[in-house]
Amino acid sequence: MRRSDPVRLFQTLPHACGYYAERTAQNLVLDPAAPQLDQLYGPALERGFRRAGGHLYYPHCPQCRACTPCRIDVEHFQPDRAQKRCLKRNADLTIVECMPGYNRERHALYERYLRTRHPGGGMDDADASDFRRFLTAPWSPTLFLELRLGTHLLAVAVTDVCVNGISAVYTFYDPAETARSLGTCAILQQIELARRRGMPWLYLGFWIDGHPKMDYKRRFKPLQVRGADGWRELA
Incomplete structure (x- = not known):
């Protein structure tokens, strides 16, 4: 084919x-x-x-x-003040590029995250097969970015590395560490990964204008969105 x-x-x-x-x-x-x-x-x-x-x-x-599909222009991205503070708060973390897949440590973190962030949403009782089925695929060029404090796993950013860009698939993290803004930290680390790999775009999935769960994506500028006429920068 x-x-x-x-x-x-x-x-x-x-x-x-x-x-x-x-x-x-x-x-x-x-x-x-x-x-x-x-x-x-x-x-x-x-x-x-x-x-x-x-x-x-x-x-x-x-x-x-x-x-609306959205992506970050990696070359021209500059962190704002809040994002710089996030990087400073998390300067004590180690970022490790890992092979994707299930293990007990990751699964325990995933379960804690889902129970806290998505209670009753149908995903909060995910077993090992659910973990594998949702986060990985045998054909997908996936790596797991692990964020660790010493040996303690705080977050996993499921990241697909394609020929024309990187896709931020899903991030789960320790719900007890809200002060660290680990979701934002994970995106900033994925931007750095894209730069190291020479990738022009970090794809963030979908953006919904005015939806509170999606508003954080606007803060990663310049952000492009895709409409009927192709990609354009979001004002």
Whole structure:
């Protein structure tokens, strides 16, 4: 299979929206059985798709277009004052690039994070198979960025390294360490990883204008969003 070959595109059934309780959502999904998904991943990212487990998907809701793909311009990014303070607070951490996958230490942290941040959301009782299924895929160019204080694991940033950019897939961290702003710290470390690898973009998934859970993404400037006419810088 070549990247120019046709790839089947499926539409999911309606399901509960993760951002608006009164809405339903649907996704377009590239055929998960298609060979060479690793080669399709980069072009799919460029077109606004995102990985969840072994699926590359794009929101396609009949009555809503709120989810907007976004990415950070790595070359021109400069941390603001709050982000500089975050880096200073976490200067005692060690950042380690690791092979992806399940182990008990990561799973325990993942469980604590989900129980605290997403109680009752359907993910807060994740076993080992749930961990593997959601965070990794056999074809995906994934690494885990571990943030450690000494030997203690504080955060894991699940990070996909593609030929045309890096994708911030998911980050989970110790909920007792809120003062460290570990989510922000993880993105800053992914930006540095992109710079070391010579990658122009850090893809942050989707941004929703006016949604409080997505507002933090605006602070990583310059941020680009993708619309019908392609990518543009968000004012």
